[in-house]
Amino acid sequence: MKARAMVLEEFNKPLVMREFELKLPEDGELLVKIEAAGVCGSDAHIFKGNDPRAKLPMILGHEGVGRVETISGNWKDVYGYELKEGDLIIWDRGVTCGKCYYCTVKKEPYLCQDRWTYGISVGCSQPPYLRGCYSEYIYLDKNTKVLKIDNNIEPEILVSASCSGATCAHAFDTISHDIGDTVLIQGPGPIGLYAILFAKEYGAQNIVVIGGTKERLNMCKEFGATIVLDRNLTTLEQRKEIIMDITKGKGVDLAIEAVGHPSAISEGIKLVRNGGNYLSLGFGDPNGTVTIDCYYDITRKNLRYQGIWVSDTKHLYMAANLVLNNRELFKKMITNKYKLSDATQALMDMANRSTVKSVLIP
Numbered sequence: 001m002k003a004r005a006m007v008l009e010e011f012n013k014p015l016v017m018r019e020f021e022l023k024l025p026e027d028g029e030l031l032v033k034i035e036a037a038g039v040c041g042s043d044a045h046i047f048k049g050n051d052p053r054a055k056l057p058m059i060l061g062h063e064g065v066g067r068v069e070t071i072s073g074n075w076k077d078v079y080g081y082e083l084k085e086g087d088l089i090i091w092d093r094g095v096t097c098g099k100c101y102y103c104t105v106k107k108e109p110y111l112c113q114d115r116w117t118y119g120i121s122v123g124c125s126q127p128p129y130l131r132g133c134y135s136e137y138i139y140l141d142k143n144t145k146v147l148k149i150d151n152n153i154e155p156e157i158l159v160s161a162s163c164s165g166a167t168c169a170h171a172f173d174t175i176s177h178d179i180g181d182t183v184l185i186q187g188p189g190p191i192g193l194y195a196i197l198f199a200k201e202y203g204a205q206n207i208v209v210i211g212g213t214k215e216r217l218n219m220c221k222e223f224g225a226t227i228v229l230d231r232n233l234t235t236l237e238q239r240k241e242i243i244m245d246i247t248k249g250k251g252v253d254l255a256i257e258a259v260g261h262p263s264a265i266s267e268g269i270k271l272v273r274n275g276g277n278y279l280s281l282g283f284g285d286p287n288g289t290v291t292i293d294c295y296y297d298i299t300r301k302n303l304r305y306q307g308i309w310v311s312d313t314k315h316l317y318m319a320a321n322l323v324l325n326n327r328e329l330f331k332k333m334i335t336n337k338y339k340l341s342d343a344t345q346a347l348m349d350m351a352n353r354s355t356v357k358s359v360l361i362p
Helices: 042-049 155-162 164-174 192-203 213-221 237-247 264-270 294-299 312-326 327-333 342-353
Strands: 002-008 016-021 032-039 063-071 088-091 137-140 146-149 181-185 207-212 229-231 254-256 272-280 304-307 334-339 359-360
Touching: 002 342, 002 359, 032 155, 032 342, 063 137, 063 155, 088 155, 146 312, 155 164, 155 312, 155 327, 155 334, 155 359, 164 192, 164 207, 181 192, 181 237, 181 264, 192 207, 192 213, 192 237, 192 254, 192 312, 192 327, 207 213, 207 237, 213 229, 213 254, 213 327, 229 237, 229 304, 254 264, 264 272, 327 334, 334 342, 342 359
Parallel strands: 181 207, 181 254, 207 229, 254 272, 272 304, 334 359
Antiparallel strands: 002 016, 032 063, 032 137, 032 359, 063 088, 088 146
């Protein structure tokens, strides 16, 4: 039996359909049939050669939901349920060593120096080959953490929980927040949509989104944003005036950068109140630097400025449950579905932001 997969052989060149021989999983691994694979903005960065972790040739795709095909060893999900063939599952995209300083002492496995990620930092030139979700099947390493999902859940609505959702959950898990806070979200993509819902869950009174794509901003309103500001139709000063007006001159309590561009940081930091939080989630690849006034923007404001790097299984759990509690909204997030063979087009559409969330259906 063979499995088809879309392989990135050269940066900025169309993905190539390849066939791989399927074998029974060994060494405690799990063979999973992919039901849906998310097309992430990070995939577009990798496609262009901007992510230093990429190893060619490789099968892209770190967001996946699938059904257990064949089991090697004794597999249980994080709840302790024993997995069986046919179970619908989602998995933590990152695999950590579980033994290092960050995994054991600091309890921050997302910083594990030996962490590797399906569809990002592992190639397909060596067995078991199938380590990305742009494929009909994937082999999950024995150290992968898995969540079993009810069979009546539409697989495609959950794919974004693996990356955008889990990373956003990590952000909200990092800080303290109060009912009545004002939250600013820079970027109306999948991370921004998750941020809106998490902000609502934690009692935010005002949720402001800044973005440049009309369709995405409209979706932000559906998700619960109270104010959306089109950066193409407003100036920096106009946006600042609006935000200062709704916060009685103080600035926002929390700002989340979900853009991955230095200009967002330059604007966002100045919109945070004294003692507020600025969290940067959007830089999935090297994309420039920014100059910050350390006195006025950091120390004088007592600002907490923190980067958020990926996530761990707790955050996947948080994101998956957020999706399951808002199924109809997350159905709306998926604006495009593609066949596996159309993966290159899906990447192009994600790169030019003509879609909010794209999903491959093998």
